[in-house]
Amino acid sequence: EVQLVETGGGLIQPGGSLRLSCAASGFIVSGNYMSWVRQAPGKGLEWVSVIYTGGSTYLADSVKGRFTISRDNSKNMVYLQMNSLRAEDTAVYYCTRVLGGIFDYWGQGTLVTVSS
Amino acid sequence: QLVLTQSPSASASLGASVKLTCTLSSGHSSYAIAWYQQQPEKGPRYLMKLDSEGSHTKGDGIPDRFSGSSSGAERYLTISSLQSEDEADYYCQTWVTGTWVFGGGTKLTVL
Numbered sequence: 001e002v003q004l005v006e007t008g009g010g011l012i013q014p015g016g017s018l019r020l021s022c023a024a025s026g027f028i029v030s031g032n033y034m035s036w037v038r039q040a041p042g043k044g045l046e047w048v049s050v051i052y053t054g055g056s057t058y059l060a061d062s063v064k065g066r067f068t069i070s071r072d073n074s075k076n077m078v079y080l081q082m083n084s085l086r087a088e089d090t091a092v093y094y095c096t097r098v099l100g101g102i103f104d105y106w107g108q109g110t111l112v113t114v115s116s
Numbered sequence: 117q118l119v120l121t122q123s124p125s126a127s128a129s130l131g132a133s134v135k136l137t138c139t140l141s142s143g144h145s146s147y148a149i150a151w152y153q154q155q156p157e158k159g160p161r162y163l164m165k166l167d168s169e170g171s172h173t174k175g176d177g178i179p180d181r182f183s184g185s186s187s188g189a190e191r192y193l194t195i196s197s198l199q200s201e202d203e204a205d206y207y208c209q210t211w212v213t214g215t216w217v218f219g220g221g222t223k224l225t226v227l
Contacts, residue, residue, distance in 0.1 A: 047216035058214040101211040102150035
């Protein structure tokens, strides 16, 4: 059974850093594209970042230069390093598996609140 | 620019059918999309992938009441025999290399 479990969210001050983790089970992360999608309170879904099987990464313009996606094949985990956090980064962050361009499995999400 | 447009809201009666629309921006009418359902206070769930010909592949456990179709730049999600648990937000999504795009979502109310 495919499962994705995100951890690492919390309250952080503007300008701070946070690392989100996503533990995957039921499949091999290195054999799949993996992505982060976020949802600000009361708003729609926004794609944030993706890591390809070959290791290439892409970021949404809104987080470029501040966020980094990575993975640890030995632990079957995916990470999102978030630096220089802003109030507008406040959202629930979902870890997803990408298959054929679509997000076929989602975690339960972890809430990041950027506030002083 | 790749953009998906959805109506903000829709409503239909219990037991009836409803057809939600997702419109691809100009020049992108051949793109496939995906539909997602997000029930209140829950994470999104993948419903189906839908191509420009109307062929769709559903996610695990998605009931037959959910179907998809296409016409030009429009992609449709039809839900028949509406149930109370179908009251949710519905998002469409597409992609090009290195970028994924979501529509703004449609809030479906079951009357």
